[in-house]
Amino acid sequence: MELSVFIVKSIIILAVFGVSLLIATYSTWAERKIAAFLQDRPGPNRAGIFGLLQPIADAGKMFFKEDFIPRQANKWLFIAGPSLAMLTACMTSAVVPFGDTVLVNGAEVTVQGIDINIGILYVFGVVSLGVYGVMIGGWASNNKFSLLGAIRAASQNISYELAMGLSIIAILMMSGSLSLRTIVEQQHGMNWNIFFQPVGFIIFLTCAFAECNRTPFDLPECETELIGGYHTEYSSMKLGFYLFAEYINMFVSSAVIAVLYFGGYNYPGMDWVRESLIGGLGLNWGHNLATLVGTMVFFGKIFFFIFFFMWVRWTLPRFRYDQLMNLGWKGLIPLAILNVVLTGAGLLAGTRLLSWVLILGVVLVATIQAGTARKRTVAAGRLSKV
Amino acid sequence: MQQYLPSDYLPIIVQLVLALGFVATTMLATNYIIPKIFRNRVHGKVKDDTWECGIEPQGDARTPISIKYFLTAILFVLFDVEIIFLYPWAVNFRSLGWLGFAEMIVFMTLLMAGFFYVIRKGVLNWD
Numbered sequence: 001m002e003l004s005v006f007i008v009k010s011i012i013i014l015a016v017f018g019v020s021l022l023i024a025t026y027s028t029w030a031e032r033k034i035a036a037f038l039q040d041r042p043g044p045n046r047a048g049i050f051g052l053l054q055p056i057a058d059a060g061k062m063f064f065k066e067d068f069i070p071r072q073a074n075k076w077l078f079i080a081g082p083s084l085a086m087l088t089a090c091m092t093s094a095v096v097p098f099g100d101t102v103l104v105n106g107a108e109v110t111v112q113g114i115d116i117n118i119g120i121l122y123v124f125g126v127v128s129l130g131v132y133g134v135m136i137g138g139w140a141s142n143n144k145f146s147l148l149g150a151i152r153a154a155s156q157n158i159s160y161e162l163a164m165g166l167s168i169i170a171i172l173m174m175s176g177s178l179s180l181r182t183i184v185e186q187q188h189g190m191n192w193n194i195f196f197q198p199v200g201f202i203i204f205l206t207c208a209f210a211e212c213n214r215t216p217f218d219l220p221e222c223e224t225e226l227i228g229g230y231h232t233e234y235s236s237m238k239l240g241f242y243l244f245a246e247y248i249n250m251f252v253s254s255a256v257i258a259v260l261y262f263g264g265y266n267y268p269g270m271d272w273v274r275e276s277l278i279g280g281l282g283l284n285w286g287h288n289l290a291t292l293v294g295t296m297v298f299f300g301k302i303f304f305f306i307f308f309f310m311w312v313r314w315t316l317p318r319f320r321y322d323q324l325m326n327l328g329w330k331g332l333i334p335l336a337i338l339n340v341v342l343t344g345a346g347l348l349a350g351t352r353l354l355s356w357v358l359i360l361g362v363v364l365v366a367t368i369q370a371g372t373a374r375k376r377t378v379a380a381g382r383l384s385k386v
Numbered sequence: 387m388q389q390y391l392p393s394d395y396l397p398i399i400v401q402l403v404l405a406l407g408f409v410a411t412t413m414l415a416t417n418y419i420i421p422k423i424f425r426n427r428v429h430g431k432v433k434d435d436t437w438e439c440g441i442e443p444q445g446d447a448r449t450p451i452s453i454k455y456f457l458t459a460i461l462f463v464l465f466d467v468e469i470i471f472l473y474p475w476a477v478n479f480r481s482l483g484w485l486g487f488a489e490m491i492v493f494m495t496l497l498m499a500g501f502f503y504v505i506r507k508g509v510l511n512w513d
Contacts (some may be wrong), residue, residue, distance in 0.1 A: 009396075017401070065426075072443070083409045175478065233436055348483065
């Protein structure tokens with residue numbers, strides 16, 4: 001790798017790192033504002049205009065709180081837990097393609113930390129390491145509630161990782177590559193994977209919620225049963241790291257969803273925009289500006305999914321643990337396998353749309369079930385009246 | 387096919403150094419520097435206990451837990467390895483054609499047979 005390319009890459013990584021921290025910080029503000037909007041109240045509005053300084057005030061407060069370590073806890077593991085959670089959360093963004101290429105001194109450099117040909121496997125590898133952070137933290141606390149929360153988290157994350165891995169396979173069959181950039185480039189011209197993989201998208205989205213420990217899958221930190229779950233004993237910036245890692249994970253998984261199913265930095269009419277910009281400003285500036293527009297569009301998609309995460313959090317109640325496990329193992333895994341088989345048969349027969357059959361089937365089954373369920377409740381109602 | 391040299395993976399090292407630096411600095415600050423400056427760590431016999439419904443902690447937290455969690459973990463290892471076998475096939479899906487597809491159907495049938503056995507055995511029943 002040439003030195004100039006390496007320097008540009010390092011700048012890109014630094015920028016992406018900074019941006020992901022910034023977005024995670026302001027996600028906390030956005031979450032409170034959206035919660036307030038959905039519950040018809042003002043939300044944070046004292047620190048700065050619209051409460052925009054609230055995250056900074058929170059971070060400052062976190063630093064100066066007492067940093068408590070229980071006597072019975074395993075001190076080094078207690079510190080290692082949140083560190084590991086934060087480290088793995090920060091590592092994932094390296095392979096996400098944030099934009100097309102930029103021209104620097106005539107050399108094309110991709111707007112991406114590194115374009116490795118095993119991109120999606122790297123994401124999975126790093127994300128599944130994240131469970132160690134929660135597990136170590138919960139175990140080291142030597143608190144019964146923490147341990148229960150940690151074990152729940154571990155068991156939930158590994159269960160949903162199976163369905164997540166299976167839902168990706170259909171995408172890989174269509175693209176024939178594990179590189180995230182290749183997957184994005186193949187979706188050029190409104191060939192977004194969502195149109196061909198609706199089932200895969202729904203499974204992946206559900207699993208992303210479960211992997212991020214977000215509602216309706218936030219049983220590891222279920223307040224009504226487990227106090228704070230795995231971070232019951234944590235305080236100060238160690239607690240901050242756990243909460244912050246959750247928001248970074250949310251950002252990264254939104255980015256991965258946008259890359260895999262919503263065309264990444266592609267948008268309708270991007271070729272026309274690029275050509276007219278090059279025509280107006282010359283090759284160098286035109287190309288770089290067109291890339292910038294693509295990156296903006298990509299961030300727009302990411303923000304939509306972050307909003308979606310929050311919208312769901314303040315809409316749906318929490319699952320029960322057996323419901324969660326049943327959904328993961330008995331619902332999503334067989335559905336994902338069916339999706340792989342149907343997609344494969346469709347691709348070999350020359351159509352990419354066969355996955356929609358599965359949607360039709362699921363809707364049909366759900367309708368029939370809903371119809372029979374209503375009869376049953378009516379009958380039960382009559383019985384109780386008698 | 388693009389060939390990768392070890393030096394091409396340098397950006398990952400950059401990212402790792404960046405993340406490690408951030409985590410280490412923050413942990414050092416919150417764990418050593420700020421408690422030292424502001425002396426806000428207060429110790430006490432009762433205060434240093436772990437929290438347990440407001441009573442004294444009874445015994446050790448690291449007690450035996452439900453076997454279900456261990457079974458889930460073991461099943462995860464089995465199924466995750468088998469799912470990883472699907473990845474190379476999925477990447478080379480088009481070149482392998484109908485024959486590869488038929489072979490993979492056999493593989494997935496065997497996988498689902500094991501899955502069905504596990505479900506009927508009641509391993510995944512939570513109550």
